[in-house]
Amino acid sequence: MSSVFKALSDPTRRRVLELLRDGPQSAGDLAAKFDVSKPTMSAHFGVLREANLVISEKQGKSVIYHLQLSVLEDALLGFAQIFGLGAPDAADQKPSKNQSVES
């Protein structure tokens, strides 16, 4: 769980996740979209993999990365819920925090 937030703390890695939102991509295709070396990107992928934010699947000589949305969801919304945040949708005015979150 801490590994997820650690992974999210780097802008390059957050960007990778955003790119993966549009569908699985190979390590090379992803790396091509960044200004850093491939070994560096590989290290970033490793951090994301270890946090289970992505899974990798070897296909031919490529490695395809898939986003694991559920892990991101659990971390982000799980943590948000601790603070009574989340679900800014009821009607369309924020009902603020009168939902008796504490007590």
Place this chain on the structure above:
Amino acid sequence: MSSVFKALSDPTRRRVLELLRDGPQSAGDLAAKFDVSKPTMSAHFGVLREANLVISEKQGKSVIYHLQLSVLEDALLGFAQIFGLGAPDAADQKPSKNQSVES
């Protein structure tokens, strides 16, 4: 914005935010709840302050820290929304991602 995720990447700092959820607290009172030295805690407070996740108010010889919930909300839910996450409350079954987030 990146500073917020950076701040959230440390478990001690996340814990500080959780404690602050129950109301403002002095630096000393907060520090007493952790196993690290006060200077170390002061550095953590500095990171949280710089990310605007907390604000500090000097009161007598103490410094009172307040949680800035809105900043946490913007970062967490804002980022979650990029992925079509958020609001797991409609009725009570997750309607999953049929909300046509992309296309």
Place this chain on the structure above:
DNA sequence: GGTTTATTTAGCCAAATGACGAATTATACC
């Protein structure tokens, strides 16, 4: 003014992080 109390700053250290180029591994292609 001097002392205690609360917090931060200064200076240091070890470990982790993000970056690189070079070398390695693994697969495909001829």
Place this chain on the structure above:
DNA sequence: GGTATAATTCGTCATTTGGCTAAATAAACC
């Protein structure tokens, strides 16, 4: 088998991070 391509591992480096103790600052109290 040999070569090209894709990705990772290795070794190195500079910077950042999180921790500490000691010193400095700030406010209250006698």
